[in-house]
Amino acid sequence: MPSHVQIQEPTPEPLRRERDHLSASRAALRAMRHDVEALDISDVTGNWVNAQILGRQIEDRIKALADLADTPLFFGRLDYLHAPGADLAEGAGGENFYIGRRHVHDGDGDPMVVDWRAPVSQPFYRASRKEPMDVRLRRRFGYTGGDLTAYEDEHLTDATETTTTSRLLQAEIERPRVGPMRDIVATIQPEQDEIVRAGVTGTVCVQGAPGTGKTAVGLHRVAYLLYAHRERLARTGTLVIGPNASFLQYIEQVLPALGELQVKQATVDDLVAHVPVRGTDSARTATLKGDARMAQVLRRAVRSGIRMPADPVVVVRGSRRWRVPAYELEEIVKELAQRDIRYGAARDALPQRIAHAVLVQMERSGEAPDDRVQDAVARNPAVKAAVKECWPPVDPAKTVLRLLSEPEFLARCADGLFDEDEQKALLWEKPARGLGSARWSAADAVLVDEAYDLVQRTSSLGHVVLDEAQDLSPMQYRAVGRRCTTGSATILGDLAQGTTPWATGAWEEALAHLGKPEARIEELTRGFRVPREVIAYASRLLPSIAPGLAPATSVRESAGALEIRQVPVEERDEALLAACEAALGNEGSVGLIVADARVAAVGAALDAAGVGYLAPGEETSAAVRVTLVPASLAKGLEYDYVVLDEPAAIVSGEPDERTGLRRLYVCLTRAVSGLTCLHTAPLPTPLL
Numbered sequence: 001m002p003s004h005v006q007i008q009e010p011t012p013e014p015l016r017r018e019r020d021h022l023s024a025s026r027a028a029l030r031a032m033r034h035d036v037e038a039l040d041i042s043d044v045t046g047n048w049v050n051a052q053i054l055g056r057q058i059e060d061r062i063k064a065l066a067d068l069a070d071t072p073l074f075f076g077r078l079d080y081l082h083a084p085g086a087d088l089a090e091g092a093g094g095e096n097f098y099i100g101r102r103h104v105h106d107g108d109g110d111p112m113v114v115d116w117r118a119p120v121s122q123p124f125y126r127a128s129r130k131e132p133m134d135v136r137l138r139r140r141f142g143y144t145g146g147d148l149t150a151y152e153d154e155h156l157t158d159a160t161e162t163t164t165t166s167r168l169l170q171a172e173i174e175r176p177r178v179g180p181m182r183d184i185v186a187t188i189q190p191e192q193d194e195i196v197r198a199g200v201t202g203t204v205c206v207q208g209a210p211g212t213g214k215t216a217v218g219l220h221r222v223a224y225l226l227y228a229h230r231e232r233l234a235r236t237g238t239l240v241i242g243p244n245a246s247f248l249q250y251i252e253q254v255l256p257a258l259g260e261l262q263v264k265q266a267t268v269d270d271l272v273a274h275v276p277v278r279g280t281d282s283a284r285t286a287t288l289k290g291d292a293r294m295a296q297v298l299r300r301a302v303r304s305g306i307r308m309p310a311d312p313v314v315v316v317r318g319s320r321r322w323r324v325p326a327y328e329l330e331e332i333v334k335e336l337a338q339r340d341i342r343y344g345a346a347r348d349a350l351p352q353r354i355a356h357a358v359l360v361q362m363e364r365s366g367e368a369p370d371d372r373v374q375d376a377v378a379r380n381p382a383v384k385a386a387v388k389e390c391w392p393p394v395d396p397a398k399t400v401l402r403l404l405s406e407p408e409f410l411a412r413c414a415d416g417l418f419d420e421d422e423q424k425a426l427l428w429e430k431p432a433r434g435l436g437s438a439r440w441s442a443a444d445a446v447l448v449d450e451a452y453d454l455v456q457r458t459s460s461l462g463h464v465v466l467d468e469a470q471d472l473s474p475m476q477y478r479a480v481g482r483r484c485t486t487g488s489a490t491i492l493g494d495l496a497q498g499t500t501p502w503a504t505g506a507w508e509e510a511l512a513h514l515g516k517p518e519a520r521i522e523e524l525t526r527g528f529r530v531p532r533e534v535i536a537y538a539s540r541l542l543p544s545i546a547p548g549l550a551p552a553t554s555v556r557e558s559a560g561a562l563e564i565r566q567v568p569v570e571e572r573d574e575a576l577l578a579a580c581e582a583a584l585g586n587e588g589s590v591g592l593i594v595a596d597a598r599v600a601a602v603g604a605a606l607d608a609a610g611v612g613y614l615a616p617g618e619e620t621s622a623a624v625r626v627t628l629v630p631a632s633l634a635k636g637l638e639y640d641y642v643v644l645d646e647p648a649a650i651v652s653g654e655p656d657e658r659t660g661l662r663r664l665y666v667c668l669t670r671a672v673s674g675l676t677c678l679h680t681a682p683l684p685t686p687l688l
């Protein structure tokens with residue numbers, strides 16, 4: 001439930017004091033920025049590279065200290081009963097703290113605003129009457145434009161205080177949506193905060209119905225981890241993975257608004273872009289290529305060139321010849337093949353092992369060779385030739401190309417893993433003659449990435465956030481997992497929104513493929529986006545698409561506008577335009593969601609009527625508030641009013657009915673205030 005507070009009509013005097021604190025904080029922030037701008041680094045940087053790095057850090061710091069006019073410097077205040085102990089670090093010593101997006105201190109170094117991520121800020125999100133966490137007063141501030149105009153108080157230790165729902169929180173949730181996604185620091189809920197502040201070493205997986213704040217939580221978690229473990233994560237890096245470029249565009253401003261400018265964003269396709277993707281696969285083939293069995297096939301393929309030596313290696317040095325017999329070479333090769341090291345690392349180790357065998361012989365015959373001799377022997381042409389024969393170099397892309405082009409090679413590597421019929425489906429229709437002519441598909445690129453990792457270990461980041469995780473294939477989970485082997489991950493998704501034929505059926509499975517089987521699975525059920533009536537309508541699909549999942553509840557007060565209307569085919573365009581027109585009569589954005597196959601026709605109708613529109617991810621403005629959204633790109637996005645065209649076409653646009661209904665579920669759950677659904681064909685049965 002939303003937090004309960006006593007609403008106080010702000011009296012002029014305290015409000016004036018709070019405004020004074022806001023002005024003083026702004027001035028302090030300006031002074032902090034000025035100090036950074038005035039830094040002269042010419043004395044402290046010995047060389048050009050250091051100067052560049054330091055210069056960039058200073059530039060980032062100046063950007064992070066920018067006073068964004070319409071982003072309030074603080075949104076809350078905590079009055080502690082006692083001064084927090086020294087262990088509560090930031091801000092210790094006082095008992096009132098203003099909570100904001102970044103730390104601001106005055107000329108003496110005393111905090112004017114405390115970062116929302118500091119330990120001292122935590123009770124702002126977690127304290128309750130049951131557990132006040134030593135907080136006497138929690139105050140939330142309301143702003144109009146950049147002006148502080150209201151506040152609400154909760155006296156957490158006053159048993160006599162009556163409680164009501166927070167108007168400021170409710171207003172934030174109900175606010176019309178325009179432009180890109182915004183941060184939620186002022187209103188993070190306790191169950192969300194638990195995930196945001198979970199420790200850096202553990203991986204957390206969040207199952208959540210549409211609009212429960214998964215994306216928001218994931219982004220705030222990165223910001224929190226960067227605050228709590230800045231040095232470690234600055235070294236190792238952080239990455240947010242989203243389903244497509246328009247989604248990434250939609251979320252790209254959240255972290256910079258929180259002062260975090262260094263977080264990389266990518267799609268899974270971006271991560272594995274070793275080869276150009278120009279081809280497509282049928283649903284069946286893509287599912288097979290994404291199957292975890294492919295990992296074994298690839299392992300066999302990469303190692304298929306390993307041969308046991310037939311001949312001894314003879315190394316000539318000066319007047320002496322040293323001979324490593326074939327059986328001894330075989331032992332070395334076998335030992336390396338059994339060890340759990342990358343193909344490339346083993347290949348690098350092999351010449352040294354052979355050289356070592358030579359050195360042992362030299363020592364036995366009374367010589368005293370040192371490391372330099374071993375290196376020289378390892379570089380000897382005879383040794384190099386033996387390595388090339390026993391452990392040939394592997395080009396990962398060429399290996400995958402062979403697998404998908406040569407039936408005999410695939411049969412050898414897939415033996416006992418994929419049956420004949422499956423192998424046929426895996427092979428390219430037209431075998432590629434070389435890398436230049438290969439028509440790689442997205443699923444093929446993931447295989448190439450796996451092959452790269454078999455040859456050389458992929459470097460791991462400190463933390464990875466994976467959004468819309470339910471859509472990944474086992475092979476894609478592996479690709480993400482190898483990018484956080486030594487780090488941790490936040491996995492976000494909704495099993496009911498899985499719209500790929502290979503979408504995961506259970507988080508435990510996905511986590512096993514990611515290499516994080518020990519991850520904690522959390523569930524979020526309170527929806528902040530979709531109004532009650534709309535989520536109830538969409539939830540009619542749940543028994544068909546994800547029988548185990550409970551429908552989300554909605555914390556929005558307004559039940560929402562829901563209209564489902566059948567129109568004759570010849571009136572369809574007119575009805576769509578009228579519905580958009582009506583939606584535009586309200587404040588906020590309008591999403592016109594249509595089956596991918598209908599985008600061109602509906603776009604032409606909008607053009608003909610002179611209605612301007614945007615593509616998903618593009619920023620809405622006062623002048624253009626309609627976005628034409630292909631159903632396949634609706635995931636993760638939201639619009640104040642959604643006009644949904646032809647549900648049956650959205651369902652039939654997918655390779656199977658379950659996937660189609662899931663796609664429809666995604667589209668039905670994008671609305672913040674109202675949904676109008678127009679259809680000429682009968683609605684899919686579960687909606688009737």
Ligand SMILES: Nc1ncnc2c1ncn2[C@@H]1O[C@H](COP(=O)(O)OP(=O)(O)OP(=O)(O)O)[C@@H](O)[C@H]1O
Nearest residue numbers: 184187188189210211212213214215216528529636
């Ligand atoms: N605590 C909160 N306070 C205010 N708004 C919130 C809160 N949590 C989430 N929201 C808002 O609810 C909307 C939905 O959030 P978000 O997109 O993160 O949900 P999601 O679970 O990722 O949804 P989907 O599964 O549809 O992608 C966003 O506008 C977000 O800002």
